[in-house]
Amino acid sequence: MTVPTxxxxxxxxxxxxxxxxPPPPVSPRLVAAMVRGQxxxxxxxxxxxxxxxxxxxxxxxxxxxxxxxxxLPVPQFSGGPEHVLIAYMAQxxxxxxEHGGLPYVALEACDSGDVTEIRKTAGRAFTDQALAHIVxxxxxxxxxxxxSA
Ligand SMILES: [Zn+2]
Numbered sequence: 001m002t003v004p005t006x007x008x009x010x011x012x013x014x015x016x017x018x019x020x021x022p023p024p025p026v027s028p029r030l031v032a033a034m035v036r037g038q039x040x041x042x043x044x045x046x047x048x049x050x051x052x053x054x055x056x057x058x059x060x061x062x063x064x065x066x067x068x069x070x071x072l073p074v075p076q077f078s079g080g081p082e083h084v085l086i087a088y089m090a091q092x093x094x095x096x097x098e099h100g101g102l103p104y105v106a107l108e109a110c111d112s113g114d115v116t117e118i119r120k121t122a123g124r125a126f127t128d129q130a131l132a133h134i135v136x137x138x139x140x141x142x143x144x145x146x147x148s149a
Pocket of ligand 1: 043044045048049050052064065066
C-alpha cells in the first residue's frame with residue numbers, strides 16, 4: 001500500500017528571494033508660483049492642473065493643488081444632464097489644517113459647492129457604497145423588457 005505523502009519543505013523547490021532595491025526617490029516637480037509679488041519655485045503634485053504662476057497669493061499657505069474634476073452626468077426629464085458625484089484631488093501643502101498638508105479627494109454630491117473632504121479609508125468605504133448602488137441600478141435596468149428595434 002502506498003500512502004500519499006505531502007511534500008515537505010525540504011523537498012519543495014528552493015525559492016530564492018532577491019530583494020528588490022528601493023526605487024530612487026522621485027524629485028518633486030517644481031513649478032513657479034507667485035507669493036506677494038515674488039516668483040518662487042514650489043513642488044507641485046503630478047495630478048495638479050493649477051497654473052500657480054497665474055495668481056499672486058497673499059501667503060504661501062493659500063497655495064492649493066487641484067486635480068481635474070470628474071463627474072457622472074445623470075439624464076434629467078427636463079433640460080440637460082445634471083452632473084453628480086463631482087470629485088477631484090486637492091491639497092493645501094502649506095496650510096495648517098486637519099489634513100496636515102496631505103492630499104484628499106474633494107467630493108460634491110451635486111454641483112452645490114458643498115464639498116466633503118475624503119481621505120483614503122473613507123474614500124474606500126464610499127467607493128464600496130457607490131459600487132453597490134450601481135450594481136443595484138443595473139439590476140433594476142435588467143428587469144426591464146428588451147426594446148424593439
Ligand atoms: Zn499644483
